[in-house]
Amino acid sequence: MNDLVLIRKNLFRRKLRAILMMVSILIAFAIFAVLASFERAFNAGQDRATPDRLVVLNKINFTQPLPISYYNRVAAIDGVAQITHFSWFGGYYQEPRNFIAAFAVDPENWMKLRDTDFVFSPEARAAFIRERTGVLVGARMMEKWGWKVGDHIPISSSIWSQKSGSHAWDFIIVGSFTARIPQADTNVMLMGYDYFNETRSFGKDLISWLALRTTSVAANERVIEAIDGMFANSPYETTTDSEKAFSKAFAAQLGNIALIVELVVGAAFVTILMIVGNTMVMTVRERTREIGVLKTLGFSGGRILRMVLGESILLALLGGLPGLGVALLLITKVRDSLMNFVPALSLYPDIAAAAVGLMVVFGIITGLVPALNAMRLNIVTALGRS
Amino acid sequence: MRSIILQILAVTAINLKSLPQRLWLSLATVIAVGLVVTVLLAFLSMANGFRRTIADSGAEDIAVVLRSGAVSEINSVVLRDQVRLIEDGPGIARGPDGKPQTSGELYLTVNGIKRSTGTKASLPLRGLGPLGPGLRRGVVITAGRMFNPGTNEIIVGRALGKEFEGFELGQTVTFNSTRWSVVGIFAADGSVFESEIWADLPVLQSLFKRAGSVQTVRARLTSPAAIETLRAYSDNDPRLKLDVMSEAAYFAQQASNTSDLIQKLGWPLAIAMALGSLAGALNTMYSSVAARATEIATLRAIGFGGFSAFVGTLVESLILAAIGGVIGAAATYLVFDGFTASTMGASFSQVVFNFQLTPRLIGQGLLLALAVGLFGGLFPALRAARMPIVAGLYG
Amino acid sequence: MLSPADPIDPMIDIVDLCKRFTKGKETITIFDALNLAIPRGDFVAVMGPSGSGKTTLLNLLGGIDRSDSGAIEVAGERLDRLSESELSRWRASHIGFIFQFYNLMPMLTAAQNVELPLLLTRLGRKERRERVETALGVVGLADRVKHYPKEMSGGQQQRVAIARAIVSDPALLLCDEPTGDLDRSTADEVLSILQVLNRDLGKTIVMVTHDPAAAQYAKRSLHLDKGHFIEKELVA
Ligand SMILES: Nc1ncnc2c1ncn2[C@@H]1O[C@H](COP(=O)(O)OP(=O)(O)OP(=O)(O)O)[C@@H](O)[C@H]1O
Numbered sequence A: 001m002n003d004l005v006l007i008r009k010n011l012f013r014r015k016l017r018a019i020l021m022m023v024s025i026l027i028a029f030a031i032f033a034v035l036a037s038f039e040r041a042f043n044a045g046q047d048r049a050t051p052d053r054l055v056v057l058n059k060i061n062f063t064q065p066l067p068i069s070y071y072n073r074v075a076a077i078d079g080v081a082q083i084t085h086f087s088w089f090g091g092y093y094q095e096p097r098n099f100i101a102a103f104a105v106d107p108e109n110w111m112k113l114r115d116t117d118f119v120f121s122p123e124a125r126a127a128f129i130r131e132r133t134g135v136l137v138g139a140r141m142m143e144k145w146g147w148k149v150g151d152h153i154p155i156s157s158s159i160w161s162q163k164s165g166s167h168a169w170d171f172i173i174v175g176s177f178t179a180r181i182p183q184a185d186t187n188v189m190l191m192g193y194d195y196f197n198e199t200r201s202f203g204k205d206l207i208s209w210l211a212l213r214t215t216s217v218a219a220n221e222r223v224i225e226a227i228d229g230m231f232a233n234s235p236y237e238t239t240t241d242s243e244k245a246f247s248k249a250f251a252a253q254l255g256n257i258a259l260i261v262e263l264v265v266g267a268a269f270v271t272i273l274m275i276v277g278n279t280m281v282m283t284v285r286e287r288t289r290e291i292g293v294l295k296t297l298g299f300s301g302g303r304i305l306r307m308v309l310g311e312s313i314l315l316a317l318l319g320g321l322p323g324l325g326v327a328l329l330l331i332t333k334v335r336d337s338l339m340n341f342v343p344a345l346s347l348y349p350d351i352a353a354a355a356v357g358l359m360v361v362f363g364i365i366t367g368l369v370p371a372l373n374a375m376r377l378n379i380v381t382a383l384g385r386s
Numbered sequence B: 001m002r003s004i005i006l007q008i009l010a011v012t013a014i015n016l017k018s019l020p021q022r023l024w025l026s027l028a029t030v031i032a033v034g035l036v037v038t039v040l041l042a043f044l045s046m047a048n049g050f051r052r053t054i055a056d057s058g059a060e061d062i063a064v065v066l067r068s069g070a071v072s073e074i075n076s077v078v079l080r081d082q083v084r085l086i087e088d089g090p091g092i093a094r095g096p097d098g099k100p101q102t103s104g105e106l107y108l109t110v111n112g113i114k115r116s117t118g119t120k121a122s123l124p125l126r127g128l129g130p131l132g133p134g135l136r137r138g139v140v141i142t143a144g145r146m147f148n149p150g151t152n153e154i155i156v157g158r159a160l161g162k163e164f165e166g167f168e169l170g171q172t173v174t175f176n177s178t179r180w181s182v183v184g185i186f187a188a189d190g191s192v193f194e195s196e197i198w199a200d201l202p203v204l205q206s207l208f209k210r211a212g213s214v215q216t217v218r219a220r221l222t223s224p225a226a227i228e229t230l231r232a233y234s235d236n237d238p239r240l241k242l243d244v245m246s247e248a249a250y251f252a253q254q255a256s257n258t259s260d261l262i263q264k265l266g267w268p269l270a271i272a273m274a275l276g277s278l279a280g281a282l283n284t285m286y287s288s289v290a291a292r293a294t295e296i297a298t299l300r301a302i303g304f305g306g307f308s309a310f311v312g313t314l315v316e317s318l319i320l321a322a323i324g325g326v327i328g329a330a331a332t333y334l335v336f337d338g339f340t341a342s343t344m345g346a347s348f349s350q351v352v353f354n355f356q357l358t359p360r361l362i363g364q365g366l367l368l369a370l371a372v373g374l375f376g377g378l379f380p381a382l383r384a385a386r387m388p389i390v391a392g393l394y395g
Numbered sequence C: 001m002l003s004p005a006d007p008i009d010p011m012i013d014i015v016d017l018c019k020r021f022t023k024g025k026e027t028i029t030i031f032d033a034l035n036l037a038i039p040r041g042d043f044v045a046v047m048g049p050s051g052s053g054k055t056t057l058l059n060l061l062g063g064i065d066r067s068d069s070g071a072i073e074v075a076g077e078r079l080d081r082l083s084e085s086e087l088s089r090w091r092a093s094h095i096g097f098i099f100q101f102y103n104l105m106p107m108l109t110a111a112q113n114v115e116l117p118l119l120l121t122r123l124g125r126k127e128r129r130e131r132v133e134t135a136l137g138v139v140g141l142a143d144r145v146k147h148y149p150k151e152m153s154g155g156q157q158q159r160v161a162i163a164r165a166i167v168s169d170p171a172l173l174l175c176d177e178p179t180g181d182l183d184r185s186t187a188d189e190v191l192s193i194l195q196v197l198n199r200d201l202g203k204t205i206v207m208v209t210h211d212p213a214a215a216q217y218a219k220r221s222l223h224l225d226k227g228h229f230i231e232k233e234l235v236a
């Protein structure tokens, strides 16, 4: 036997009570881990973007187009290292509700720019550049629809139509790619701009936005001024922003998710703090006499304090760690159904680590008052008058 | 019967009198239940407010025509010829001058700054013709005047003006290197249109290089049933690859995704938290039974039935939960009811809405609270009823 | 410290001990100027009316309560000069307590209860187990190692408590009405064990009791009344 055995035996003295407390702690930590991961995934765009990445958008709004001619003009600006353009395809597969995130890009330059996020095999790289009607599909999208390289797939657009009047394009999947970093979302499809531009019935030579990497972060300011200055007072004015700032502003449009998460997690924690804290005080009060006996045997106040704190921390860990497990299970379960909304959803290691830290803090908070009471307990009063 | 009621009253009185001994634990349960109800009602009133703002915007006798598969106005493109064909379609009401009651409209988004956060947000800019405002319920200019056709003038929805900066009456804003003056503020019966900026259609078409095409056509129907006639007409004409639906149906579908999502988040969270506080309630009630073991046993020894011990415990638990539920509902009402928020709607643009707490939602919250009280009291009550008298007396 | 001239080697040496309790404005004086010397190897029964201060005296001897003035020396240590934590450490190695209501930990087995004081020592697991077995053997409960207190009779529980008191081999055992809750024959068993501990293992024992028959097991008995001792030698 050692102190840990003693602590464990104390904790499980009233099994039902201990289990009930663990259940409420489990739920609170599961809520914390799920919501924190959710918020993190929601803001993954900001996390992924390195500071040297900029986006050039139409000044009116990002849904307004830019002329393709801007591509070469911006590429020529001093300080622009790599650049690609994007055109929003508004795709769906078979039914409008089967949304497909698809973009028309300049294949070669897009892959160069996204090399830090994705892994492209040499075959996929070559095929995507070579095949005009080919599309490159991310691993998760392949998995979601059960597609294979070589498949012919009809993708409809909710915006564009072909000159024939058809809303659907037939594409061949020429390759796939995987994520290099966890925040990178592979639930996307890329097509060659040239083919798309030639076949669409309107909006010719217009793109949605440009994405570029500067030669160094220090050049950002200068590049931004050069781009926006170049197109000032033209029919298509631009606003150039860091990709991080753009992602952040876009995420913020849904509302203050962080605040909602904080409020809910706060409410859940206040609940268990009160329940567990009060129960711990009660538990230790019931044990007054035994603590008196331990002290009589020679256990010091400090040791008793550590034992009670140990008990509350053990309780928090026994409730909280399974809570993390439940969170992991939940996240894996809802991951696919929320793929469009929060693509990078997963239980991030640092969130799990923070949760474990919180468990210890929680254990200390709930155990502190009873532990101090126990430490200060007067032996003679504790042993009572019997 | 009378005796049973008296017994129950006596036991309940004893329970409630001993409550101060467990004051903190009982209080913790009450607050825990209160927080659960607050979280649930906050989400439900948010979902409800959002859904009502959008779904109530649509009328049954207005048809919305979009390009097929477009899902929302922002994606849609309806070409000039298609507009003409629709105008000539069946089931469309005509004005006293014999003209069809239709409005071809553009739906663009422009940047604005949200007052509360100072961040950029996309706002809808709608171009509409002279008949457009009349196709919407309760549109009135509350300040200033209507825009003049052919000019760079805009009128701004009341809700949008409150939430976003720079759209006060008399101000000018710049889109596409042209300056626009805000000449009026309009209300539209609290509908989603109050989150929009309106301008003259032809002016927008030329400035945004969309000459000739629009994005949607709205049409007043001769009757709600006429939608079927119009749809059949569109489906049978190969030149019209269009979706025809009632405005009510269009907005219901626009609202459902977001409000479903909010509800789908709210209920599981509230239920998870309810389970957490259920553990707390059980804990409290077991302690209550343990604390009153002697009293219960004494009463049983002088002839009280186990049933009264059962009911007395259950009532204590239900009362605690009910207090928590009422506190939670009151807190939600005070903090969240009427709270204005905005979020991205289905068209990538902002929709301003208010949280709306209704008696039905409050009822749901209280039911959840009572469920916690019921389950939290049930097992401890059984234990109280089954407790051996001797153990209680001498334990 | 003892002066070398002292004829006996006292386990307990109390000089002019004063102990008061204050409750609000009222002050009760339990001991005014108590003097007591108990030599090593003694077995003393302390008797006296209820409220005379017997338990208080044991608490003072065991260092779980503090005196107001006077000197109290137990097993060579001036208790009135030790701090709380020093007292804790001292108790762990010098004192064994035996209570009227056993005060065993309900969630621990007999062996684990006995092992408790050894957690305060540096002994390894194997040594601890041997000691626990020996102690339980002394009280005749070698076969009850895995039993929980609620599975044992009062007499057995008290024997476990005795084993717990002697397991760390303290020189002084303090017993507060150890047989107060037991019937005659069970009480006799427990008292015989105490007697053996005193006679064969040389433990000094101070035992508070109300039972004259129990006092018969001691070498001598002291009578506490109105804060002073009246000694009565007994024929063992
Ligand atoms: N913590 C305390 N506060 C106030 N008075 C106390 C306290 N502890 C003991 N006393 C008083 O001191 C006196 C002696 O108490 P003590 O417990 O030592 O008596 P006792 O001789 O052991 O009696 P009994 O035979 O009933 O056990 C009593 O009058 C008691 O009321």
Ligand SMILES: [Mg+2]
Pocket (backbone or CB within 6 Å): C054, C055, C056, C176
């Ligand atoms: Mg006493």
